[in-house]
Amino acid sequence: MTLDEILKEIKNAQTIAILTHESPDGDAIGSSLALKLMIEELEKEAEVIIPEFPRTFQFLPGAEQVKIDTETKNYDLVISVDCATLKRLAKNEYFENAKKTIVIDHHGSNNMYGDLNYVNPASPACCEILVSMAEYFQIHMTKEIGTCIMTGMITDTGGFRYMGITPETFEYTADLLRIGVDIPDVYKRIMGTKTKANFELTKKVISRLEMLEDGKVAFSYINAQDEKEVNAEPGDHEGLVNIGKDIEGVLVSIFIRQKEEENAYKVSLRSEDGINVSDICLLFGGGGHSRAAGALIQGNVEEVKEKLMKEIKKWMES
Amino acid sequence: MTLDEILKEIKNAQTIAILTHESPDGDAIGSSLALKLMIEELEKEAEVIIPEFPRTFQFLPGAEQVKIDTETKNYDLVISVDCATLKRLAKNEYFENAKKTIVIDHHGSNNMYGDLNYVNPASPACCEILVSMAEYFQIHMTKEIGTCIMTGMITDTGGFRYMGITPETFEYTADLLRIGVDIPDVYKRIMGTKTKANFELTKKVISRLEMLEDGKVAFSYINAQDEKEVNAEPGDHEGLVNIGKDIEGVLVSIFIRQKEEENAYKVSLRSEDGINVSDICLLFGGGGHSRAAGALIQGNVEEVKEKLMKEIKKWMES
Numbered sequence: 001m002t003l004d005e006i007l008k009e010i011k012n013a014q015t016i017a018i019l020t021h022e023s024p025d026g027d028a029i030g031s032s033l034a035l036k037l038m039i040e041e042l043e044k045e046a047e048v049i050i051p052e053f054p055r056t057f058q059f060l061p062g063a064e065q066v067k068i069d070t071e072t073k074n075y076d077l078v079i080s081v082d083c084a085t086l087k088r089l090a091k092n093e094y095f096e097n098a099k100k101t102i103v104i105d106h107h108g109s110n111n112m113y114g115d116l117n118y119v120n121p122a123s124p125a126c127c128e129i130l131v132s133m134a135e136y137f138q139i140h141m142t143k144e145i146g147t148c149i150m151t152g153m154i155t156d157t158g159g160f161r162y163m164g165i166t167p168e169t170f171e172y173t174a175d176l177l178r179i180g181v182d183i184p185d186v187y188k189r190i191m192g193t194k195t196k197a198n199f200e201l202t203k204k205v206i207s208r209l210e211m212l213e214d215g216k217v218a219f220s221y222i223n224a225q226d227e228k229e230v231n232a233e234p235g236d237h238e239g240l241v242n243i244g245k246d247i248e249g250v251l252v253s254i255f256i257r258q259k260e261e262e263n264a265y266k267v268s269l270r271s272e273d274g275i276n277v278s279d280i281c282l283l284f285g286g287g288g289h290s291r292a293a294g295a296l297i298q299g300n301v302e303e304v305k306e307k308l309m310k311e312i313k314k315w316m317e318s
Numbered sequence: 319m320t321l322d323e324i325l326k327e328i329k330n331a332q333t334i335a336i337l338t339h340e341s342p343d344g345d346a347i348g349s350s351l352a353l354k355l356m357i358e359e360l361e362k363e364a365e366v367i368i369p370e371f372p373r374t375f376q377f378l379p380g381a382e383q384v385k386i387d388t389e390t391k392n393y394d395l396v397i398s399v400d401c402a403t404l405k406r407l408a409k410n411e412y413f414e415n416a417k418k419t420i421v422i423d424h425h426g427s428n429n430m431y432g433d434l435n436y437v438n439p440a441s442p443a444c445c446e447i448l449v450s451m452a453e454y455f456q457i458h459m460t461k462e463i464g465t466c467i468m469t470g471m472i473t474d475t476g477g478f479r480y481m482g483i484t485p486e487t488f489e490y491t492a493d494l495l496r497i498g499v500d501i502p503d504v505y506k507r508i509m510g511t512k513t514k515a516n517f518e519l520t521k522k523v524i525s526r527l528e529m530l531e532d533g534k535v536a537f538s539y540i541n542a543q544d545e546k547e548v549n550a551e552p553g554d555h556e557g558l559v560n561i562g563k564d565i566e567g568v569l570v571s572i573f574i575r576q577k578e579e580e581n582a583y584k585v586s587l588r589s590e591d592g593i594n595v596s597d598i599c600l601l602f603g604g605g606g607h608s609r610a611a612g613a614l615i616q617g618n619v620e621e622v623k624e625k626l627m628k629e630i631k632k633w634m635e636s
Contacts, residue, residue: 160478160491161505170492173478174485187479195566196533203524206517215514248513 002118003136009100009116010039013077016046017070017098021083022090023234024050026057026155026190031081031104031126033062034148038130041139046079047072049091054235059189060151061144073097079104082126082152084287086113104129106156109278109287124164127152131172146181151190154183158242159191163291191239198238200230205240205255216251217312218244221265221301224258245270252277252312256304259296265304267295280311320436321454327418327434328357331395334364335388335416339401340408342368344375344473344508349399349422349444351380352466356448359457364397365390367409372553377507378469379462391415397422400444400470402605404431422447424474427596427605442482445470449490464499469508472501476560477509481609509557516556518548523558523573534569535630536562539583539619542576563588570595570630574622577614583622585613598629 010016018035020028032048039046048066057063069091078098083089084107086096095101103114106129108121123129127149134141153173157165160173177183194202201222209220222237230236237257244253251272256265267284269277271291278293284307286295297304328334336353338346350366357364366384375381387409396416401407402425404414413419421432424447426439441447445467452459471491475483478491495501512520519540527538540555548554555575562571569590574583585602587595589609596611602625604613615622 161502161510163502165495165502167492167495170488170495174488174492177483177485177488184479184481184483192479192564193566194564199524199565206521206524246510246512247517248511 002116003133005116006102006104006118006133007042007137009077009102010042010044013044013075013100015072015075016044016077016079017072017075017094018046018048018079018081019083019089019091019095020050020081021088023052024054024090027125027127027152028082029053029057029060029063030148030150030152030155031130033060033066034127034130034145034152035079035081035104036062036065037142037145037148038134038137038139041142041145042137047075049094051090052234054238055195055233056190056193056235056238057151060148062148070094074099076100077102080114081105081130083107084110104133108289122164122166124162124166124169125152125156127156128166128169128172131168141175141179143180146176146179147186150176150181150183150186154187154190159187194239195233195236197227197230197232197236198240201226201232201237201240202243205243209244211247211250212309213313213316215247215249216316217309218247218250218253219256219305220244220254221256221305222258223301224260241268241270251275251316254305254308254312256297256301263300264296264298265301267297267304267308269293269308275315280308280315283311320434321451323434324420324422324436324451325360325455327395327420328360328362331362331393331418333390333393334362334395334397335390335393335412336364336366336397336399337401337407337409337413338368338399339406341370342372342400342408345443345445345470346400347371347375347378347381348466348468348470348473349448351378351384352445352448352463352470353397353399353422354380354383355460355463355466356452356455356457359460359463360455365393367412369408370552372556373513373551374508374511374553374556375469378466380466388412392417394418395420398432399423399448401425402428422451426607440482440484442480442484442487443470443474445474446484446487446490449486459493459497461498464494464497465504468494468499468501468504472505472508477505512557513551513554515545515548515550515554516558519544519550519555519558520561523561527562529565529568530627531631531634533565533567534634535627536565536568536571537574537623538562538572539574539623540576541619542578559586559588563590569593569634572623572626572630574615574619581618582614582616583619585615585622585626587611587626593633598626598633601629 079102101114103117106123241255253270271277276290281293281295284295397420419432421435424441559573571588594608599611599613602613
């Protein structure tokens with residue numbers, strides 16, 4: 001079984017690195033740090049290499065040990081967590097130079113780019129896969145590992161709210177609460193706290209929000225200049241994408257955010273049942289999940305909006 | 319044990335009514351409807367009497383049978399759920415005229431005003447108490463009862479986020495998900511969906527939000543005229559109170575909402591650890607929980623703000 005082979009590789013490796021996807025979110029960071037701590041419970045060491053680390057997650061155990069780069073370039077083992085493709089993997093040169101590679105992920109679109117691949121698309125969060133791995137490896141679940149795990153589970157279930165959440169999600173959460181993981185604290189840190197910059201951006205997104213197609217599509221945007229004005233840091237745009245989605249009657253919510261000093265926007269689409277926004281984003285070279293996907297589109301606000309609406313309208317008419 | 323006596327009273331009564339507190343929220347309504355369905359599983363009938371029923375909860379099983387008043391005035395048994403005092407109980411004349419009364423609640427401030435009182439302040443939601451009652455009474459947990467129960471648990475834990483949430487909350491949730499309760503749907507209906515009116519009110523609250531006392535206090539308001547402008551219905555102000563609370567550094571969040579056609583505001587205070595807003599509201603004749611409390615204060619926006627800030631500042635200095 002793959003898990004036995006994974007355990008064997010971890011035990012055999014002298015040097016191990018953990019990577020995750022670009023613009024890492026709570027599940028990417030939670031999985032990376034949880035796996036590092038799990039490997040330490042197996043009496044091995046691992047480096048977590050993440051070039052961009054949002055301030056929100058700096059409270060997590062092990063966050064201070066995260067590296068942007070390491071002197072070692074050729075690891076015995078490199079493990080990718082929460083990342084569907086080699087292309088999206090930040091610092092993927094480490095992956096390519098590794099003697100052995102493992103992919104642990106929950107994206108349905110994962111293309112199995114590792115020597116060993118442990119991919120479960122039924123899992124709402126990569127961190128949830130790590131809980132089952134920890135059980136299988138008989139790793140003692142500590143409060144520290146649990147705090148990282150909860151960060152991923154809360155992030156990727158939108159705070160226990162998204163479809164696809166499993167009874168196991170709630171049972172693991174109960175177990176982690178029992179061993180002392182401060183779930184309300186984790187929840188508040190990653191979901192419930194708006195930085196002042198985030199609040200100012202929220203205000204802008206709300207004031208600019210347009211309802212299109214009879215209220216079925218919500219659209220809003222943030223320019224690079226807006227982020228400058230409020231001294232936004234990585235992570236300060238968290239949650240902006242959900243503002244339109246939560247309004248009654250909205251089937252597709254579009255949020256676009258200008259790529260710094262470029263005539264291009266990072267597009268985030270969110271949808272309700274039935275509308276596969278991953279398909280729409282694929283048309284623009286992006287991708288994601290069926291209800292949450294992204295792409296990069298050239299143009300100004302109006303041009304990007306027009307390009308997207310053309311495809312969304314086609315979808316709605318079909 | 320109280321639960322045995324409660325079961326006996328339910329089985330002995332020919333006529334049963336269920337009441338809850340004024341301005342009922344998801345836990346009040348969820349508890350009322352869940353208890354009605356539980357009583358039906360015991361092969362008895364019960365009327366739920368709630369004078370004001372927010373649209374948000376009209377999807378719940380049994381919602382269409384809720385009465386504003388009934389012809390029967392003297393019930394054999396009246397059960398109050400999720401209500402700390404007789405004064406706050408809507409339609410409390412039914413309670414006063416009942417042959418026998420039962421109080422089921424989770425407020426620490428409950429003053430045990432029933433003949434039988436089953437009050438557990440350790441329970442994050444009144445609905446969670448009903449789950450343990452259903453287990454004790456060996457009532458078959460149906461998807462319908464579970465949907466009502468989840469509504470209360472999600473409401474009163476703020477969507478699984480508040481302190482005081484228990485491992486049991488998550489375990490019960492796992493069980494209810496397993497028997498088919500659509501938890502993401504319930505979550506979205508009661509927490510994740512903003513009506514258009516609610517969105518417009520949110521916009522106003524955000525644009526008016528003031529940060530006081532070096533960002534430790536957030537203040538915002540809604541006038542009766544605002545609600546008229548957006549055709550607000552009961553429930554359309556849900557969530558407005560949390561807008562200020564979620565901003566980094568805020569210890570106390572004040573949201574005030576004008577009482578229709580009166581020079582008075584319904585005050586809602588929310589706080590972080592250590593600041594007991596129930597104590598502050600008590601000074602104005604209100605009350606609640608230590609982190610979430612309310613009162614009614616006479617005056618215009620500036621006057622109400624000043625009265626509150628005077629007390630909050632005292633508390634902060636002490």
